Amino acid sequence: MAVTGNTHGFAQQDQQAQQAPRFDIYVRIHKALRAFMADTLLRVGRTDTDDEAELRGSLSQVRDLLSACEQHLHKENDYVHAAMEARVPGSTTRIAHEHETHMAEIRALRALTDRVGAVPAARADAIRELYRQLSLFVAENYEHMHFEETRHNAVLWASHTDMELLDIENRIVASLPQETVGVIARWMLPNVTPAERALMLAGIRDNAPAEAFTGLLDVCRTLLPMPDWMKLTRALGLPSGPTQAVWAAG
Ligand SMILES: [Fe+2]
Known part of the structure; x- marks a missing residue:
């Protein structure tokens, strides 16, 4: 699990982020993802495994969340990290490595989600395991996003103008399938x-x-x-x- 530092470190990073009135490429999408993750985790935790429709709905939301996370990290790699590495080589090493870990975790969570749906007799145990593993994934991602919003933003603000950052965001949005835009909007709009x-x-x-x-x-x-x-x-x-x-x- 990623650890970003001690309490003093958090305070320093937050102060850095708050002092700079700059374009924040992470703020809105990360609010959307935090909300999506929290809601999904809580939904899994209260799911009645004897209620087919309720179970299907919960598992479907987990799969949608995992797809959104996968797509998000690919966009960060392809657009944000590429821009950072072009001007500050080595600046994305830690987060790029965490993205690889997250991809492996996403694959494992998908397999676990399929298992809950596949074996009716073992559903209660399987969904409890899914809840635990998903909670670890959410916890890791909350720390991961904080690092991006502080350390990565510090690099981005030192190496790019706001117009350049806005251009990166616009290119990311333009590259998204319409279906993904709909899913992101559903979680972003109520939570900004x-x-x-x-x-x-x-x-x-x-x-x-x-x-x-x-x-x-x-x-x-x-x-x-x-x-x-x-x-x-x-x-x-x-x-x-x-x-x-x-x-x-x-
Ligand atoms: Fe990320």
């Missing part, structure tokens, strides 16, 4: 701040097809608590009624 959410939606409204904007607005309308929905519509200058009317009015 109102200001981050409004900025994302405004960017989509200004730069993407109308269907993309109305689709994400629908996600927000379905998932956000009413106060957050009101903040979003206010920030976007839209009425807070049905999405279709909102778009027509916009």
